[in-house]
Structure formats: structure tokens, C-alpha cells
Amino acid sequence: MDVKDGLKDVVATETSISRIELVDGKAILEYRGYDIHELAQNSTYEEVAYLLLFGELPSKSELELFTEELKERRELPPQVVGLLTHLSPFSHPMVALRTAVSYLGTMDRNIAYTSHEISIEKAKNLIAKFPTIVAYFHRIRMGEKLVHPNDDLGHAANFLYMLHGEEPTETMVRAMDLDFILHADHELNASTFAARVAASTLADMYACVVAATGTLIGPLHGGASQRVMEMLREVALPWRAEKYVQEKLERGERIMGFGHRVYRNVMDPRTIELKKLAKKLSEEKDSKWYEISEAIEEAVRKHKNLLPNVDFYSASVYANLGIPDDLFVNIFAIGRISGWTAHIIEQYENNSLIRPRAKYVGPKSRKYVPLSER
Ligand SMILES: CC(=O)SCCNC(=O)CCNC(=O)[C@H](O)C(C)(C)COP(=O)(O)OP(=O)(O)OC[C@H]1O[C@@H](n2cnc3c(N)ncnc32)[C@H](O)[C@@H]1OP(=O)(O)O
Numbered sequence: 001m002d003v004k005d006g007l008k009d010v011v012a013t014e015t016s017i018s019r020i021e022l023v024d025g026k027a028i029l030e031y032r033g034y035d036i037h038e039l040a041q042n043s044t045y046e047e048v049a050y051l052l053l054f055g056e057l058p059s060k061s062e063l064e065l066f067t068e069e070l071k072e073r074r075e076l077p078p079q080v081v082g083l084l085t086h087l088s089p090f091s092h093p094m095v096a097l098r099t100a101v102s103y104l105g106t107m108d109r110n111i112a113y114t115s116h117e118i119s120i121e122k123a124k125n126l127i128a129k130f131p132t133i134v135a136y137f138h139r140i141r142m143g144e145k146l147v148h149p150n151d152d153l154g155h156a157a158n159f160l161y162m163l164h165g166e167e168p169t170e171t172m173v174r175a176m177d178l179d180f181i182l183h184a185d186h187e188l189n190a191s192t193f194a195a196r197v198a199a200s201t202l203a204d205m206y207a208c209v210v211a212a213t214g215t216l217i218g219p220l221h222g223g224a225s226q227r228v229m230e231m232l233r234e235v236a237l238p239w240r241a242e243k244y245v246q247e248k249l250e251r252g253e254r255i256m257g258f259g260h261r262v263y264r265n266v267m268d269p270r271t272i273e274l275k276k277l278a279k280k281l282s283e284e285k286d287s288k289w290y291e292i293s294e295a296i297e298e299a300v301r302k303h304k305n306l307l308p309n310v311d312f313y314s315a316s317v318y319a320n321l322g323i324p325d326d327l328f329v330n331i332f333a334i335g336r337i338s339g340w341t342a343h344i345i346e347q348y349e350n351n352s353l354i355r356p357r358a359k360y361v362g363p364k365s366r367k368y369v370p371l372s373e374r
Pocket residue numbers: 006189219220221222224253254255256257258259260261262304306309310311
């Protein structure tokens with residue numbers, strides 16, 4: 001039996017949602033056939049979420065309808081708000097998010113149905129409610145009054161408004177929107193795979209999304225950006241980056257926000273966009289985080305020849321958007337929920353139970369010893 005540790009390079013399914021291809025030392029990332037750089041430049045998160053769910057870019061009227069539908073679904077049932085107020089304020093916001101998702105499932109009479117129409121309804125509901133859950137939990141734990149969704153604002157602007165309690169600037173809105181677009185999908189990453197494993201048993205969509213959120217929080221996946229921010233704070237000054245990196249590598253420790261299972265020695269196309277965004281925000285807000293990030297990037301390239309991944313420059317972007325460190329992974333989830341739900345639907349519609357084999361390496365054929373003789 002051949003074992004592929006971590007399923008490295010194993011092609012486990014077919015998908016028409018996103019494509020990653022490495023060509024001549026460059027990476028291509030496309031959502032439904034559209035290049036990520038073009039989407040980053042021209043699109044909005046609502047449009048990208050529609051594209052991921054339905055496979056095509058929406059017409060003007062389709063986009064207007066979809067945007068309206070999301071707005072109508074933003075508010076949380078009072079029971080979910082009640083749940084959030086009962087959680088420990090010390091709970092990680094990602095744990096609160098997955099708990100709220102699970103609770104939403106208890107309120108859905110159609111929970112067990114996996115038909116296309118019903119699944120699309122659930123997906124719209126989750127995409128619309130994710131920002132509200134995150135913003136509400138944050139305000140509740142801080143002892144602040146809830147700021148309800150504002151129908152005059154788009155998805156990204158409304159999230160920042162609910163979080164901070166004031167309307168964000170044009171630059172902040174564009175930055176948040178772009179960040180959501182860049183995080184919306186990424187082929188068979190660990191959290192999407194977890195969602196698809198759950199979906200392959202025909203488990204309900206809430207269960208699949210709980211599996212995905214539970215997987216994203218890990219520091220080797222979406223949880224890395226929070227650790228990147230801890231590192232930026234620890235380094236504190238750009239000139240200290242090189243020594244910090246060198247010593248960390250000498251101790252055999254990993255530098256968070258670097259390395260990638262698929263983009264090995266190839267720049268993640270999202271990092272290119274996020275770095276530009278981080279630079280732009282640093283010019284308008286605090287330049288410190290970007291400058292430290294650049295110094296760390298240079299040092300890691302020099303001492304380990306590793307490239308930054310999507311989580312690296314996200315950290316300085318979020319810091320300049322006034323987002324607390326422990327909400328970083330939730331921001332990732334707000335973007336990724338469209339991709340997760342699209343993958344869950346794709347799995348339901350072309351399903352085969354995901355159940356690989358394991359090579360057994362423990363002791364074999366042992367004789368049972370009665371308790372009294374042990
Ligand atoms: C959204 C996302 O999920 S993006 C990834 C976010 N995660 C992180 O940023 C955490 C830090 N990065 C990592 O731990 C890894 O790069 C992963 C988990 C992302 C990918 O890991 P894998 O594909 O399994 O690569 P693997 O762990 O085999 O590493 C290959 C080599 O690079 C090294 N390496 C990989 N990433 C790092 C890192 N961040 N810091 C230091 N060394 C690293 C490994 O030590 C190993 O070196 P060696 O060959 O000298 O032993």
C-alpha cells in the first residue's frame with residue numbers, strides 16, 4: 001500500500017469551481033474560468049459569490065436581485081443573538097461562528113434536504129448571515145450595543161459598519177470587498193475538503209459548514225493570519241525582522257504566513273493582490289505593519305527561500321482596517337463561505353462517498369488478555 005502523507009498531490013475529485021495551474025513558474029487561479037486578477041480589479045464580492053454558486057457571471061438584474069436577497073437575509077433570528085450573548089466572551093470568535101452555524105441548523109425545517117434549490121437557499125442564507133454573526137459576537141463580547149445591518153450598504157461596507165458602528169471610508173470598503181473576493185474559493189484546500197467529506201455522506205449543509213469552520217481555524221490553514229499579526233507585533237520594527245526570522249528558523253520553527261502546499265516556489269496570485277492592497281492601505285493609514293511585513297518577506301526569502309501565502313499580507317490589511325487579531329480567521333470565513341457552499345452543492349450533485357484507505361502500522365493479531373491477568 002502506497003501512502004501519500006497529507007494526500008500531497010493526490011487528485012481527489014473533479015471540480016468546475018476554481019482552477020489552480022502552475023505554468024512556467026507562474027500560478028494561475030481562476031474562479032469558474034475567470035482570472036483572479038481580473039476579478040480583483042473589476043468585481044464585487046456579491047458578484048463573485050453569485051459566480052461561484054451559479055457558475056456564470058450575473059446579468060445586471062440578476063446581480064441586483066441576488067444583492068437584495070442577501071440584504072434581506074442579513075439579520076439573525078433572536079434565538080441566535082441570544083445564543084451569542086450566552087457564549088463566554090473569552091471564546092474565540094471562530095468557535096462562536098461555528099456554534100451559531102450549528103444553531104441556525106436547528107431552526108431550518110428543510111435541514112435534511114440536499115436538492116439544488118434548497119441548497120442554494122441555505123447557501124444564500126449563510127453567505128448573508130456570516131458577517132452579522134461575526135460582528136454581533138464581537139460587539140457582544142466587548143459589551144457594546146449591536147449595530148443592525150444597513151440596507152443602504154453593500155456586503156463589505158455593511159460588515160465594517162456593523163463591526164465598528166460607523167460607516168467606513170470608500171478605501172476601507174474597497175479593501176474589505178477585495179479581501180473577500182480573494183478569499184472566496186481555493187480549490188481543495190483543507191477546510192473545503194472537510195466540507196466535501198461531510199457532504200459526501202449527504203450530511204446537512206450546516207454540518208458541512210461546521211466541519212469547514214472547524215478546520216479553517218487551525219494555524220496551518222486560515223488560523224495563520226492571526227499568528228502573522230502576533231509576529232508583526234513581536235518584531236515591532238523592520239530592522240529586527242532578519243534576526244527574528246533567522247533565530248526562528250534555527251530553532252526549527254515555522255514562520256507563519258509562508259509556504260503553501262500547492263504554490264511551492266511559485267507566488268500565490270492572491271498574495272500579489274494582497275501585497276498591493278496592504279501597501280495602498282499603509283500609505284493612507286499606518287505604514288508600520290506593511291514595512292515590517294516586507295522586511296520579514298525579504299528575510300524568509302533569503303534564509304529559507306519561502307514565499308508568503310494568502311495569510312501573510314492579509315494581516316497588515318486587517319490591522320489597518322481596525323480588525324482585532326482574533327477576528328482575522330473569521331474574516332477569511334466570511335469570504336470563504338461562498339466557496340464552501342458552492343463545493344458542498346457540487347459534491348451533493350455528483351456524489352461519491354469520500355472514504356480513503358489507511359495503511360495499518362500497529363501491532364497485529366494479538367491475543368486478548370483478560371483484565372484479571374493484566
Ligand atoms: C490559507 C492557507 O491555508 S495558506 C497556509 C497557511 N499556513 C501557514 O502559513 C503556516 C506556515 N506554513 C506551513 O506550515 C506550511 O508551509 C504548510 C502547512 C502551509 C504547507 O506545508 P506542506 O506542503 O506540508 O510542506 P512541508 O511542511 O512538507 O514543508 C516543506 C519544507 O518547507 C519548510 N516549511 C514550509 N513552510 C514553512 C514555514 N512557514 N516556515 C519554515 N519552514 C517551512 C518545511 O520545514 C520543509 O522543510 P524541509 O524540507 O527542510 O524539511
